[in-house]
Amino acid sequence: MKHQFPCPVSTIFSRRVAPGHEEEYEKWLGGVSKIVAQFPGNQGSTILKPSANRAEYISIVQFDSTENLERWMTPEERKEWIAKLDPITLSSEDISSLTGMERWFTLPDRSVSQAPPKYKMALLLLLGLFPSLLILNPILNLIATDWHPAFATLLTICVTIPIMVWIVTPQLTRLFFRWLYPGIR
DSSP states (O other): OOOOOOOOOOEEEEOBBTTTOOHHHHHHHHHHHHHHHSSSSEEEEEEEOTTBBBBEEEEEEEEEEHHHHHHHHSSHHHHHHHHTTTTTTSSSEEEEEEEEEEGGOOOHHHHOOOOOOHHHHHHHHHHHHHHHHHHHHHHHHTTTTTTTTHHHHHHHHHHHHIIIIIIIHHHHHHTTTTHSSSOOO
C-alpha cells in the first residue's frame, strides 16, 4: 500500500466587482471567510483589495491538502455563497491552485492565474542559490569544521532553504516578475 503525505495547497480566487458594490462584496468575503475557516485543514485566508496594478479582488485560501480543499470546493453551502455574487460581480470566479515550489514565485500584492514555466523557476533558483552558497559556505564551514560531512551539509541546507524561501526568491520574483509572468502588469 502506497502512503502519500499531504501537500499544502494555496488556491487563488479572483473576481471583478461591479462599481458601487464593493462594500457588499467585502461583507460577502467576510462571511465566506468565516465559513471556510471552519473546514478541516484550513490554514487561513488572505484577501487583497483592488490596487493600482489590479482591478480584481483576490482571495487566497490555504489548506493542508488537496483533499481538504476539495471538501470546501464541492459542498452545496459554497455553491449557495457563490450564487449570491451574480448580481454584484462583473466576471466569473477565476480559480488557480498552487501546490508545489511554484508557491515560492508568487507575491502577495500581485495576482497570477498560473505558475511560471518550470525552466524559469529553475533558472531563478540557480541564480539565487549559487551566490547564496558562495557566501554561506565559508561561514558555515567555520562553524562545522570538525563535523561529519553529512551533518555539515545538513547545516548548509537548514540555513540556505529559509533564506531562499523568505528572502532571495521573493526578491528575485519581484525583480524578474515580467519575465516569469509575461503579460501581467
